[in-house]
Amino acid sequence: MESRHGRVPASTTGGPVTHDVTNQVPPLTGHDVAADQALLEGLTREGADWATGELRQLGLLAGSAKAQEWGRLANEHPPVLRTHDRYGNRIDEVEFHPAWHELMTVAVESGAHAAPWTSARPGAHVARAAKFFTWSQVEAGHGCPISMTYAAVAALRHSPSLRAEWEPLLASRTYDFGLRRPQDKRGVLAGMAMTEKQGGSDVRANTTRAEPLGDGSFALTGHKWFNSAPMCDVFLVLAQAPGGLSCFLLPRVLPDGTRNAVHLMRLKDKLGNRSNASAEVEYEGAVAYLVGEEGRGVRTIIEMVNMTRLDCVIGSAAGMRYGLTQALHHARHRRAFGRTLAEQPLMRSVLADLALESEAATTLMMRLAGATDRAIRGDAAEGLFRRAALAAGKYWVCKRAPVHAAEALECLGGNGYVEESQMPRLFRESPLNGIWEGSGNVAALDLMRVMARESEAVEAFFAEVALAQDRRIADAAERVLKRLASAGEADARRVAEEMTLVLQASLLVRHAPAAVADAFCASRLSGDWGRALGTLPSGLDLEGILDRVAPA
Numbered sequence: 001m002e003s004r005h006g007r008v009p010a011s012t013t014g015g016p017v018t019h020d021v022t023n024q025v026p027p028l029t030g031h032d033v034a035a036d037q038a039l040l041e042g043l044t045r046e047g048a049d050w051a052t053g054e055l056r057q058l059g060l061l062a063g064s065a066k067a068q069e070w071g072r073l074a075n076e077h078p079p080v081l082r083t084h085d086r087y088g089n090r091i092d093e094v095e096f097h098p099a100w101h102e103l104m105t106v107a108v109e110s111g112a113h114a115a116p117w118t119s120a121r122p123g124a125h126v127a128r129a130a131k132f133f134t135w136s137q138v139e140a141g142h143g144c145p146i147s148m149t150y151a152a153v154a155a156l157r158h159s160p161s162l163r164a165e166w167e168p169l170l171a172s173r174t175y176d177f178g179l180r181r182p183q184d185k186r187g188v189l190a191g192m193a194m195t196e197k198q199g200g201s202d203v204r205a206n207t208t209r210a211e212p213l214g215d216g217s218f219a220l221t222g223h224k225w226f227n228s229a230p231m232c233d234v235f236l237v238l239a240q241a242p243g244g245l246s247c248f249l250l251p252r253v254l255p256d257g258t259r260n261a262v263h264l265m266r267l268k269d270k271l272g273n274r275s276n277a278s279a280e281v282e283y284e285g286a287v288a289y290l291v292g293e294e295g296r297g298v299r300t301i302i303e304m305v306n307m308t309r310l311d312c313v314i315g316s317a318a319g320m321r322y323g324l325t326q327a328l329h330h331a332r333h334r335r336a337f338g339r340t341l342a343e344q345p346l347m348r349s350v351l352a353d354l355a356l357e358s359e360a361a362t363t364l365m366m367r368l369a370g371a372t373d374r375a376i377r378g379d380a381a382e383g384l385f386r387r388a389a390l391a392a393g394k395y396w397v398c399k400r401a402p403v404h405a406a407e408a409l410e411c412l413g414g415n416g417y418v419e420e421s422q423m424p425r426l427f428r429e430s431p432l433n434g435i436w437e438g439s440g441n442v443a444a445l446d447l448m449r450v451m452a453r454e455s456e457a458v459e460a461f462f463a464e465v466a467l468a469q470d471r472r473i474a475d476a477a478e479r480v481l482k483r484l485a486s487a488g489e490a491d492a493r494r495v496a497e498e499m500t501l502v503l504q505a506s507l508l509v510r511h512a513p514a515a516v517a518d519a520f521c522a523s524r525l526s527g528d529w530g531r532a533l534g535t536l537p538s539g540l541d542l543e544g545i546l547d548r549v550a551p552a
Contacts, residue, residue, distance in 0.1 A: 025333040025415075028326065028551065029068060034059025034134045035552035036321060038359045041511060042366025043130050047373070048123030055130050058110050062138045067106075068422075071139030073099035074275035075425055081267045081279070092264045093179065094231045094277045101177060103142040103275075107135055108175040108187065113149040116373075118171040125376065129314055129369035133362070136318040137325075140429045141275035143315055145189045145229035151307030152190035155236055155247065158292035158300050162249055166190075166234065179231070181257050188233035192304060193224040193250075193281065200225075201442050203238055203245070203298060208283065210239035210248060218248060218290065220283040223265075230264055230279040236301055237288060244295030248288035261286040272428030305437050309394045310368055312433035316401040317361035323408030323426055324358045325551045327351060330412045332550075341411075342546075350411065350534035352542040355549045356520050357404050357533070359512060360504040361397045367507055368393060384460040389503060391447035392461075395493070396500035398434035398443075405430035407533045444492035447499070451484060458484075461499065468506040476502045476525045501525060515544030 034040070034055045043049055061067050077097035085091050107113060112131040116124035128150070136143050149170055156163040156170075172187030182188050199205035208222025220239050227235070234251045254260055261284040268278040292300030328351060331341035341347045368390055375383035409416040409423040416423040434440055450457050465477050480498045487495050501524050508517040519540045523529035528537040536542075 023335055025330050027065070028329045029063060029065040031063040031551045032056060032059040033062035033137050033325075034130070036362065037548050038362040038512070039130055039133065039321075039366070042363060042370075043126065045511065046123060046126040046366055046370030048126035048130065050121070050123065051127035051130065054110065055127070055134060058106075058131055059134050061106065062134050067103075067138045070099040070102045071275075072422065073097055074103060074139055074141065078274045079267065079277040081264055081277070083264060090259075090263065092230075092259070092262060094264070094267070094279075096231075096275075096277075100142060100275055101175070103135075103139055104145070104177070105175045107132075107142060107146045109173050110135065111173055113146045113189070114153050114167075114170040115173060116150075117153045117167060122377065123370075123373055125373035126366065126369045129310070129365065129372075132311060133314050133318045133321070133365065136315055137322040139275060140315060140319065140432075141273045143311070144273070144276045145191060145232055147308050147311040147315075148192050148229065148232070148304075149188075149190045150311070151304040152192070152234075152236055154303040154307050155291060155300055156249070158247075158303070159249075159290070162289060162291060166249070169233075177231075179233070179253050179259065181253055181255065182233055182251060183255065185233070189229070189231075191227065191229045191232035191235045192301070192308075193227040193235050193237045194301065195226045196223060197225045201438065206238055206240060206245065208237070208239040210241040210246060210288065212242065213287070216289070218288050219285040220248065220250065220288050221285055223280065223282045225280060226268070226278060227281045228276065228278045230262075230277055230281060236291065236304055237283075238297045238301060239288070241290070241294050241297075245297040246294045247291040247297040247300040249291050250283075250286055250288040254287060271431070272425065273432055274428075306390065307372075309390055309437045309443070310372055312436055313361070313365050313368060313390070313393050313397045316398045316430075316433045317358070317365045319401050319426055319430055320354075320358040320361050320404045320408075323405050323423070324351075324354045324549060326416075326421075326423060326426075327354060327408040327411035328546070328549065329551055330415070346534065347411070348542050348546065349536050350407065352519065352540070352545045353523075353533040353536055354404060354408055354411075355545050356516065356523070356536075357400055358549065359516055360508060360520060360524075361400065363507045363511060364389075364393050364397065364500070364504050381460060384454070384457045385464055387454060387457045388447065388450050388461040388499070389464070391443055391450060392496045392499040392503070394437070395440055395443040395447065395496040399440055399497075401433060402427070402430040403533065440493065444496040445489065447496050448487070448489065448492045451487075451495075461503070465502050465506045468509040470506070470509045470521075472521045472525055473502060473505050473509060476505065513544060513548065515541035516548065519545060 080095045082093045110131050116128045169188040174187040176186045194203050196206050210218040210220050237248045237250045263282045265280040334341050371382045371386040405427045505521050508520050522537050
C-alpha cells in the first residue's frame with residue numbers, strides 16, 4: 001500500500017499502524033499472593049506455621065491468571081433473581097455465573113469457611129484467617145457467605161442439638177450448591193438476617209414475629225431489609241417471640257423437601273460487592289428453630305457478629321494488600337521523565353505510606369485471629385483482650401480501607417480509573433466492611449461500652465500495648481488513657497482510632513523491621529505526618545519498607 005508519503009506499514013489486523021504500544025505495565029500474574037512477610041510471620045507467631053504449605057499453594061492459585069479471570073467474570077456477570085419457574089411456581093432462586101462457583105469451591109475446599117470449628121489443632125482459626133486474607137484478594141464478594149458460614153457456628157453453640165445437626169455440614173470442605181434437603185447435601189452454607197426497614201442497626205425495633213407451633217418450632221412472619229447471600233442453606237434470624245427478641249435458625253428447605261416460606265422480593269443494586277447477591281426477603285409463616293434462650297436474641301447472635309467483624313478486619317486488610325501490590329507493580333514498570341515511577345522520591349513516599357498502612361492492618365488482623373483461636377480454646381485473658389481490640393480494630397482498619405484504595409488507584413493514574421485495571425472494583429468494595437456488622441459509629445460505641453463495663457478488658461488491652469517496652473508507645477498510651485478518663489459518647493471515634501494506633505505501633509515495634517516500626521511511630525504516633533498518605537517525615541528508610549512488600 002502506497003501513499004504520497006511513502007509505504008504505510010500494515011498492521012496484523014489489516015489496518016494502518018498508528019503507533020507502537022510502549023511503556024505499558026505487564027499483567028501481574030503468576031505470583032504468590034501469600035508471599036507476604038507480615039502474613040507469614042504472623043502465621044508462625046500465632047501458632048499456625050503448620051499451615052504454611054497449604055497457604056502458599058492457595059497463594060499461587062490466587063496469583064494465577066485463571067483465578068483473576070474468575071474474579072473478573074463473577075463481577076461482570078452479577079447474580080440474577082428468579083422468583084418463579086416457567087409454569088408460575090414460586091422458586092425464589094438466584095443464578096450465578098460459573099466463575100462464582102469456582103471461587104466458592106476453592107474457598108470451601110481450602111477451609112476458609114467453618115472448617116476450624118471441627119479442628120482440635122491449635123492455630124486452626126489463624127490458618128483460616130490467613131487463607132481468607134489470601135483468597136479475598138482474588139475477589140471479595142464471595143467472601144460474604146464464606147464468612148457467615150464461619151461465624152454461624154459460634155452462635156449455634158448456644159443450642160447443642162442444633163449444633164450437633166448442623167456443624168458437621170457447615171464445616172464440610174465440599175461446596176454443594178443448590179436448594180435441597182440439608183440431610184441430602186455434602187456441605188451447607190449459612191447466612192444471617194437481622195436488619196429491617198424501620199430499624200437498621202437498632203435491631204430491637206424489628207417487627208418480624210415468631211409464633212410457637214407447638215412442636216418446638218416457630219412460624220416467622222415479617223420482612224428483612226438486607227439478607228446477604230440468600231442462596232445459603234440456612235440463616236440465623238432475629239424475630240420477636242412471645243418472650244422477646246430471639247434468635248432463630250431458618251432453613252431454606254424443610255426436612256420433608258419442601259421450600260420454606262422465604263420469598264425473595266428483589267436483589268439490592270449495590271455500590272460494590274456485585275458478585276454477591278443481597279436480597280430483601282419476606283417470611284410468610286416460615287419455619288424456624290430457636291437458638292439460645294428466648295428473649296436473648298441479641299446476646300446469642302452477637303457471637304456470630306463478632307466473628308464476622310473479625311472478617312471485616314481481614315477483608316479490609318486484604319483489600320489494602322491487593323491495592324498496595326498493584327500500585328507497587330505499576331510503579332516499578334511504568335516510566336515517566338526518564339525514570340520508573342518507583343524511583344521518584346515522591347512516589348516512593350506514597351508507596352511506603354501505603355505499605356505501612358497495609359502491614360499494620362495485616363499484623364493486627366493476625367493478632368486478632370490468634371486471640372480468637374485461643375479464646376475459643378478457653379484462654380480467658382485472650383478473650384478479654386479481644387473484646388476491646390476487635391471493636392477498636394474493626395472501626396479503624398475498615399475506616400482506612402477506602403482512603404488506601406483511593407491512593408493506590410491514583411498510583412496507576414488514568415489506567416487505574418478504567419475497569420480493566422480492577423482498581424475501580426477495589427475502590428467500590430472498600431467502604432463495605434466499615435458498614436457491615438455495624439457502621440463506624442456502632443463499632444466505636446461498642447468499644448465505649450466495653451470500656452465502661454469491663455475494666456479487665458481495658459487492662460488486658462493496655463497490657464498488650466505495654467509489651468513493646470518502647471517510650472514512644474508508652475507516651476502515646478498514656479495520652480489515650482487520659483482521654484478515656486473523661487471521654488463521652490461523642491469521643492468514641494477518637495478513642496477507637498487512638499487505641500488502634502497504639503496497638504498497631506506496639507505490634508510493629510515487636511514484630512516488624514525497624515524501618516517499618518520507626519516510620520509508623522514517627523507518623524502515626526508522634527504526629528510528624530500530613531493529612532494524606534505520602535506525607536511521611538524525611539530521613540526514613542523507605543527502601544527498607546518497600547523491599548519487604550514487593551510482590552513475589
